[in-house]
Amino acid sequence: MPDETKPRLNVLLAGPRGFCAGVDRAIKIVEEALRRHGAPVYVRHEIVHNRFVVESLERQGAVFVEELDEIPDDGRPVVFSAHGVPKAVPEAAAKRNLFALDATCPLVSKVHREAERHFARGRHILLIGHAGHPEVIGTMGQLPPGAVTLVEDAAHAETVEPPSGIPLAYTTQTTLSVDDTAGIVAILQRRFPEIAGPAKEDICYATTNRQAAVKAIAAKGAELVIVVGAPNSSNSVRLAEVAKRAGAARSVLVQRGAALDPAIADGCTTIGLTAGASAPEVLVEEVLAKLATRFTLVVEEVVVAEEKVVFRLPAGLAAE
Structure with a gap:
């Protein structure tokens, strides 16, 4: 029997969410x-x-x-x-x-190999990503110093001046905002019409799917979107940004249920809940349990894609 003393709260649970x-x-x-x-x-x-x-x-x-x-x-x-x-x-x-x-991640390794191929063909690489992120440091570190120029946002794309007289190519960090990156790529293609791009999108399937799921729950009326993830997790931070751009009045990033004040949902009829690609499902369950201390939850899962991707372990840990 539902607890009639607690206000009802509809929770739209994004799918996919969590581990990739x-x-x-x-x-x-x-x-x-x-x-x-x-x-x-x-x-x-x-x-x-x-x-x-x-x-x-x-x-x-x-x-x-x-x-x-x-x-x-x-x-x-x-x-x-x-x-x-x-x-x-x-x-x-x-x-x-x-x-x-x-x-x-094999999808990060794919970006590394792309960068190497472009470099081998004599191209200077514009890497779209966030300065200081470990993935960006790793990708830039595949090539000699000076072979890659980092482009962080649209404003930077408008002003970046790569070495003159050298063919260009672009690659991207795998965990960026799909929409932001498309805008940056469009600017680079306008400014440098001959720039080469990846054969296949660099932003990984998991980032794309999780952002699409957040857009779907925002479109279904989520007034608040809670993203379970770490503040240094690029894909988690992007989910919180995407939620607001997609129409949610508010979005918050929490690391786990203990860090959440359930009163944040006071006055809401419907909220959304998702998790970044490095957050386990147990942390989503913690958030639901914390919300349930204050509300009677009605949970609906909103699934935009089914993920069946599995990556094998490296040779050093192959099956015995």
Whole structure:
């Protein structure tokens, strides 16, 4: 029986949401390395941008470091994060004979290979992305210094001055706003009509699908959209931005249920709920449980795509 003392709140649950295939693979790489080799397993940078995931792996014996020089020469495995790393990192690991496992998302690796192909054809690369993000650092680090120019937004696209007399190509970070990126690409194509692009969209399927689901719940009348994700998670931050642009009056980013004041939904009839690609479903359930302390929830899932993508583990962890 519903609790008549609590106001009713309709919750539109975005689908897809949460873990993507690249994140799932990266976490499994760490867990499988721990299962086979025991603790510690070192991980360079956060394996994915989610503290709940990182702390869960730490409890299992993962040790997170910022750089390889923090790792002793004791033969223990070291995992590179899902965001990808500059070429100098695996080269340094090989020089020290470290047992390295690469958890780079295959869709990020695709962007790396694209950049290398463009460079081999004599093109200067304009990389659309956010300065300082690990994925951008990794992609730029595939090529010699000066081979890539970062373009952060539409205003920058209007003013960027790449080296003259050199053919151009563009690539993008995989976790950007689909709409923002389309606008930036249009500016670059107007300014540089001969610019080459990727054979297939660089923004990954998971980012695209999660943004489409948020647009769908906003279109169905969500006055507030709650995004479960970390503030340093690019795809999660983009979801909160997309929600507002799609018509939601408000959007908030929360890391987990404990951080949410359910009173934020006071006065709302319908809200939306989603999760970034590095946020596990248990955190969505936490948010629902927190909201249920104040409201009688009526939950409806709004599914815009079915995801069946699975990425295999690297050769070093192939099935026994």
